[in-house]
Every structure is written in structure tokens, then in C-alpha cells.
Amino acid sequence: MADSPPLLKAHLRIARPTPSITALLPFYTSGLGFSIIGSFTGHAGFDGVMLGHASLPYHLEFTQQEGHDVGRAPTKDNLLVFYLPDEEDWTDAVQRMEKAGFESVKGWNPYWEGDGKVGGTKGRTFEDADGWRVVLWKGGWKV
Template structure:
């Protein structure tokens, strides 16, 4: 059975700031961008061979606000210590400092960063295990 592809989509009030965080800071690839599509601008980010991507959209004149809680997370599992360290350093270089995780579990082997909309990204230095 083929593995389904996953798109996580959410709106933002500041598409440029979100691009700076996820593309430039986190290092995701810009896969596609669009403007003025049915009143929305947006971008899809991810890795070309990954079975997921993130879509961020902005509708001019519409306010979406801040994340509902500090426990709204995207978790990236980076088992290679050098890759994990590089990802954290890249975010720091763009001015994003780690924040304490709402759930202390994520502080055990991870770093948590807050994006411009208040959503959090955890860089977990571990294999993904179920």
C-alpha cells in the first residue's frame, strides 16, 4: 500500500515572517508559491522527496491571530546529532532563541522554537519510534 502524502495547512498574518522562520531558519525547501489565488497568497514548504509539506496561506484583509496554546507543535525528529545541532544553530542565527517546552517531555532531547505566529516547532534529537 502506498504511503499517503500529508499536507499541514494553516493561515498566517505575516507570510514573509513565516517564510523567514521555516524556509530560512528551519531550512525547509520552498516547493511552490502562489499569489492571488481566489484571494489567497501562499507557499508550500518541505523537502522534495519527503511525504509531507507545510502550506502557509495569507488572505489580505483577514486576521487569523496567534496560536491557541503553547502546546500546538510540529515535531521534527533529527536523529543525527550534527544535523540536529546545525538546525538549532541555523534558527539561532536568524534570531530565534529556544523556548521552554510547555510539556517538559520535549526538553529532554529536544529544542523548542516559537514561530512568528506563536506555533511551536520541536527539533527532537532522536529516532521516530512508535
């Protein structure tokens, strides 16, 4: 038996369906700076793309199935949160999103704005083409 649980060594894939991979790509590549690290077409009726970076212990996967409309995000509180402890990195990430044409939106939970306003001082929330949201948080995650 190992000293630590096997999941502590795992690479994480976060996967979800989308009605249009093409509509999502600019948000995650030009905006957030992910690279396409893999893709497939026509696998049992599914197409997919994996986004990430070779050095990351996670990646995102988006799939679409012809003729199947998965709709938009179920709520405005479905979030991916990226904690950026370095203020310059956070500023660069926010500016990259804005330069790519994505404006921040008011977070459903005001905590993620940092001060309860769009363009908060601690967090910025951005919404992708499917209505799923990403928070860029200025600060590290604390237990």
C-alpha cells in the first residue's frame, strides 16, 4: 500500500460538452492562453479538443456531438477558478482576456469580485460562449 493516495499523483482532465468547439476556442486559447494539446474527430459521433500546456497537471476537454444540443451552462455559478498569487501575472491574465475581446461580467456570487463590483480588485469573472464562467483570482489559494 502506498503512503499517499494514488489520486495525488493523477493528471486531471476536466471535460464537458459544448454545442460548438469552434465558438469556444478563442476564449480558451487567445483569452486564457491554453494550447491545443490534442483533438479528435468522428469518434463514435463525437469531435473533441484538449486544451492545456505540457507543464500543467491538468487539461480541459470539450466535446461536441452532431445533432445533440447540450445547451448553456446550468447556472451562472458554474466556475473554473484560477488562483494567481502574483499580482503582475493576474494583471497580465486580465489584460490578455480584454485584448482578446472578452469583457468581465458581474459574478453571481459577489465574493468572486472581491468588492462586489464588475472589475473587482481581487477577482474578474469572464463568461465563455456557452455561458460557463472562469474567475481569475488575484491571490493564492489558502486552506
